[in-house]
Amino acid sequence: MINCSNTKKALFDHLTERWRTLFAAKYEAFLYDLTSTCFESAPPEDSEDIRRFGYSRDKRSDCVQVVIALIVTPEGFPMAYDVLSGNTADKLAQSDARVAKERAMRQRRLRKYIKALKDIKVRKKPLKRDQLHQALGAARLTTMARAAETEQKANSHPS
Secondary structure, three states, rough: OOOOOHHHHHHOOOOHHHHHHHHOOOOOOOOOEEEEEEEOOOOOOOOOOEOOOOOOOOOOOEEEEEEEEEEEEEOOOOEEEEEEOOOOOHOOOOHHHHHHHHHHHHHHHHHHHHHHHHHHOOOOOOHHHHHHHHHHHHOOOOOHHHHHHHHHHHHHOOO
């Protein structure tokens, strides 16, 4: 039998790297969503079967279902999924994988901010508010802002 946990991890590790290479995907924020899929079949007799009656997003209370939890990037790249029992309530659908992913994301973001703060601390010239936001990664330079910054640098260094 295939070890689904290791296979799933290997698949998402591979996809994460490919998306980073092909699409310059960033993994700074994740979105979490639940959906369900129903089965037009008799209810399972096996108590271990995850097909259960539950809240049906398809308005099919007559069918058993499973709940699918999905974590994606804002660009829509899937990062992880889990198939849960059909009677899993939304508020309880926090899988261990989701909690671990969110914790890792917060740790990466915190390390990024600490590094940015250290870089700011060693600067000799104080930063203006917008420059501080850019240095912390809280704001991105727009095309117009880049043009203005380039023009300002050119004017301050006459050739």
